[in-house]
Amino acid sequence: MKVLVVDDEALVRRSLGRALKAGGHEVFEAADGAAGLEAWRVNDPDLVFLDVLMPGLTGPQVISSYGPRRAKVVLMSAFVGDEAAGDTNHDGADLFLPKPFDDIFVVVKRAEELMK
Amino acid sequence: MPALESSRAQIRWIGDGAPAEAPLDAALVTGAWPSDLLPDADLIVLSGSPPEGELPFLPDDAIPVALISEGLDEKALRRLLNRYPVFRVLENRAVPLGPILDEAIERRRERRERDTVLADFSRRNRELEGLTEELEVAVAERTGTLEASTREEKEKLARERQLIRFLSEISMMNATEEILRVLRRELRRFHRVQSLIVAVGEAGGLTRIHCSQGDRVLHADVSSDGFTGDERSLRQILANRFGRPFNKLMVLPLELHPPSRGLVGVEYSMLGEDEIREISEILNERARATGMTVERLSLEDRLRRFAVRWERTFDGFRDPIAVIDTGMQLLRGNRSFSGAQPARRKCFEIFAGRTEPCEGCPVAGHADSPRDLEGTVKVGRRTYRLRSWPVHEDGTSKVSGRVTSYDDITEARELSLRMLQNEKMSAIGELAGHIAHELNNPLTGIRALAQVLMKEFPAPPLGEDLAHIENAARRCQTIIRHLLEFSRGSNGAVVLARVDEIVEMTLPLLKTALRRHRQEMLLTAGNAKIMVDVHLLQQVIFNLVNNACQAHKETGRVGVATKVVKEGGVDFVELRVIDDGPGISPEIRDRLFEPFVTTKKEGEGTGLGLSTSKAIVERFGGTIRCNSEPGKGAEFILRFPAGGLKGGQA
Numbered sequence: 001m002k003v004l005v006v007d008d009e010a011l012v013r014r015s016l017g018r019a020l021k022a023g024g025h026e027v028f029e030a031a032d033g034a035a036g037l038e039a040w041r042v043n044d045p046d047l048v049f050l051d052v053l054m055p056g057l058t059g060p061q062v063i064s065s066y067g068p069r070r071a072k073v074v075l076m077s078a079f080v081g082d083e084a085a086g087d088t089n090h091d092g093a094d095l096f097l098p099k100p101f102d103d104i105f106v107v108v109k110r111a112e113e114l115m116k
Numbered sequence: 117m118p119a120l121e122s123s124r125a126q127i128r129w130i131g132d133g134a135p136a137e138a139p140l141d142a143a144l145v146t147g148a149w150p151s152d153l154l155p156d157a158d159l160i161v162l163s164g165s166p167p168e169g170e171l172p173f174l175p176d177d178a179i180p181v182a183l184i185s186e187g188l189d190e191k192a193l194r195r196l197l198n199r200y201p202v203f204r205v206l207e208n209r210a211v212p213l214g215p216i217l218d219e220a221i222e223r224r225r226e227r228r229e230r231d232t233v234l235a236d237f238s239r240r241n242r243e244l245e246g247l248t249e250e251l252e253v254a255v256a257e258r259t260g261t262l263e264a265s266t267r268e269e270k271e272k273l274a275r276e277r278q279l280i281r282f283l284s285e286i287s288m289m290n291a292t293e294e295i296l297r298v299l300r301r302e303l304r305r306f307h308r309v310q311s312l313i314v315a316v317g318e319a320g321g322l323t324r325i326h327c328s329q330g331d332r333v334l335h336a337d338v339s340s341d342g343f344t345g346d347e348r349s350l351r352q353i354l355a356n357r358f359g360r361p362f363n364k365l366m367v368l369p370l371e372l373h374p375p376s377r378g379l380v381g382v383e384y385s386m387l388g389e390d391e392i393r394e395i396s397e398i399l400n401e402r403a404r405a406t407g408m409t410v411e412r413l414s415l416e417d418r419l420r421r422f423a424v425r426w427e428r429t430f431d432g433f434r435d436p437i438a439v440i441d442t443g444m445q446l447l448r449g450n451r452s453f454s455g456a457q458p459a460r461r462k463c464f465e466i467f468a469g470r471t472e473p474c475e476g477c478p479v480a481g482h483a484d485s486p487r488d489l490e491g492t493v494k495v496g497r498r499t500y501r502l503r504s505w506p507v508h509e510d511g512t513s514k515v516s517g518r519v520t521s522y523d524d525i526t527e528a529r530e531l532s533l534r535m536l537q538n539e540k541m542s543a544i545g546e547l548a549g550h551i552a553h554e555l556n557n558p559l560t561g562i563r564a565l566a567q568v569l570m571k572e573f574p575a576p577p578l579g580e581d582l583a584h585i586e587n588a589a590r591r592c593q594t595i596i597r598h599l600l601e602f603s604r605g606s607n608g609a610v611v612l613a614r615v616d617e618i619v620e621m622t623l624p625l626l627k628t629a630l631r632r633h634r635q636e637m638l639l640t641a642g643n644a645k646i647m648v649d650v651h652l653l654q655q656v657i658f659n660l661v662n663n664a665c666q667a668h669k670e671t672g673r674v675g676v677a678t679k680v681v682k683e684g685g686v687d688f689v690e691l692r693v694i695d696d697g698p699g700i701s702p703e704i705r706d707r708l709f710e711p712f713v714t715t716k717k718e719g720e721g722t723g724l725g726l727s728t729s730k731a732i733v734e735r736f737g738g739t740i741r742c743n744s745e746p747g748k749g750a751e752f753i754l755r756f757p758a759g760g761l762k763g764g765q766a
Contacts, residue, residue: 009557009558009560009561010561011557011558011560011561011562011564011565012557012560012561012564014561014565015560015561015563015564015565015567015568016564018565018568018569019564019567019568019571022568022571022572099556099557099560100556100559100560100563100593100596101560101563101564103567104563104564104565104567104568105567105568105571107564
């Protein structure tokens, strides 16, 4: 499937991208919210990984800017806390994954399950 | 020719014969010797022998008498000369009488003149005597008057002296009773005066009546409204108050300043008019001085009461207040400032027990400043905010002293420092939080990429190297997680938690601090649990271990040990933090768990840790104590009831 990874941390994009590619998926990358929005519209991915806190548009803002969607959205964030989880629920993500990731492959697996 | 009376001169020829020659302008009468009385004439001539027996009487010895000596024997001559004032003895009758008559008339005239003069003189004398007598009488009168008035003056003087003595005595009196006693003494000689009254009061308030009776002075208070001061009602009131009927009263008002009113009165049974007048005079003379003294006493009394009230108020202030001079010498301090200590010492000697001004005192060196001064000083364990106002000499701008007020801000300061500390802590916490989040991102990346690479290149040595990298990254994440949890603050949950686990969770955070020291851990509490807020206990352990590390300047031993102890049939979990540093002196050790007690210099650390730690420990039913001696390291022992607050119950 086509996966879009939007995160301002290069290492996250690279590692998540590599893990996804190892799983046989096509990966697109974007370094911030605006680029992510553009890449979403252009590439029409099946799955979107969105970092919450990014310069410019935040993850939730990207979600609401895109509007009605076909893709599944996974929000990732280093911020764990009641507020963050609450906001995510309101922001309409399909899955919330807290950073740091224990095992990158588990992340991939959970995302794949989401698509089923 | 001598002047004669209008009638002719008369010559009386007594005795024998007749004159040979007689003056033509004179009347000559001859005759025998009369039997009893010689006649009055201008000239009597005696001729011949006088008769035997009693010779006739010459009526006026001014009548000139001449004598014819012819025919007279010595005896007869002598007899005649003895009897009569003969002025001429004629030889015989032939002597011409003219010149004799002239002479006689002349003599008579002289004699008359002389007599007149004598009479005049006599009269004058008598007059003089009369006048002298009058004068004497007048002098006697005057003398009498003078003596009387001298007596009066003396009496007056005596009275004046007595009055002066009274006035000088009364000016020094300190009580109304004394006034009464002196007045009584002044009236001592009036035996029928029975008692003396002085009444003083304020309109609308109370009137105090003092009554001297014999040696005693009695008092009674009446309402001023009921006290009208007229004799009848006064007697009634006195009878009521003093429990006996009162005789007649002589009353004199005292001139007092309103609203004060007063009177002085004399009780008597019977007095004469004079006595009444005298007594009245005496009282009148003394009324003014008495009134003034009464007013003075009342003022002094009021002043005294005000002074007492001021003193009580002054002493009643909870905050210390001091009145000092420009040399910082204490003039007056309230009880909170100096207690019962005498003044005459410097304020810092009394208040702080120091020999020099307190550090931070704004008054030292500026005691004569005309500005308000503020500062903070520490005395013992208390911190005071000091405010000092200048006191100016009357009417000048020169500063003569200061009033200093001390505000005990110890608790307030602690509170604000605590709040500051909390803010600092939360700021640090926030910072730590931010840093942690920032670190999480790259760490996530490192770990994830390592995992991916491990999948792709599992074979050694690459696979193993990657495993190390991944492990290291994981460890970093753990540390960050702990740090985040630590800095975020407690979520307040009190749970049953294993002590050993809490220690193990906390120690990684102290790795840097422990790096230089020999770390010894002996955790034998096993599964023993205590009811605690995990995060808070972590803070305590962190604090204690951190302190232990900092106790050694270079390197030393830091140990943490846990075990279960049984005491009085109850299980406790004991946690010890031990170091072999320089130890703690007894003075500091006794105050160790007080807030803001620190061995570190100002600016390093805040000393909040131990007091907070104690509060936390005690909140969960635990105890904390410190064993330490200088040179023998320190040991902090925490003890918690095992299983929960009621020890033994899970």
